[in-house]
Amino acid sequence: MNSHPTFNRPAFTSRVVPVIVITHIDQAVPLAHALLEGGIDVMEITLRHAAGLPAIEAVARHVPQMHVGAGTVTHAEEMARVQAAGASFALSPAMTCALVESALECKLPFIPGVMTPGEVMAARDYGFSLVKLFPAAQAGGLSMLKALSGPFGDMRFCPTGGVSLENMGEFLKQPNVAMVGGSWLTPTNLIQEGRWAEITRLAHEAATAALRHSR
Secondary structure: OOOOHHHOOOOOOOOEEEEEOOOOHHHHHHHHHHHHHOOOOEEEEEOOOOOHHHHHHHHHHHOOOOEEEEEOOOOHHHHHHHHHHOOOEEEOOOOOHHHHHHHHHHOOOEEOEEOOHHHHHHHHHHOOOEEEEOOHHHHOHHHHHHHHHOOOOOOEEOOEOOOOOOOHHHHHOOOOEOOEEEOOOOOHHHHHOOOHHHHHHHHHHHHHHHHHOOO
16 A cells, blocks of 8 residues: 555544534634543544635644544645645545645645545555545435445445434444544534534534444
């Protein structure tokens, strides 16, 4: 397997990756502390809102123990920007040659998105061993992961899209699932209202559930 840093698994330990849309930079640091208090040491701050990039920078600067990643990276030129902001890894809902080449140039750990066996093979050919199955529910969910485990036993997945506290355990039981991603830990209304204690509770629930299914 290629040893380039781009293909390395990010260093966080949590098996649950909160997918976050931040709309104001002031939300970033207290949200990071709330997740850490609940036992989650990773944040995927998406670029779906203009506040995403400065939020990544704020967390990287003020909460260094949090592994902050940039999500919804869909343009090659965004890779250098998120790295400069302090992101320790990047994720995308898909995979293109331009994205991979940009990640390689930046030496930034990257988790590309896949949905089909052909895309899994393409990712493996590049050297990736960890990919994001997205959107997981529409891609077949558990049945797709089980089907992929035969021909692609060396690949690991982060299913995202349709994963919740109620079904995450079934995903994490699968031998080829390294982690799951989801937005249920960080509901928009709780972030907007600054209800950090409730987010800590949700994070603790998820972290505890993930431990029950650790292999």
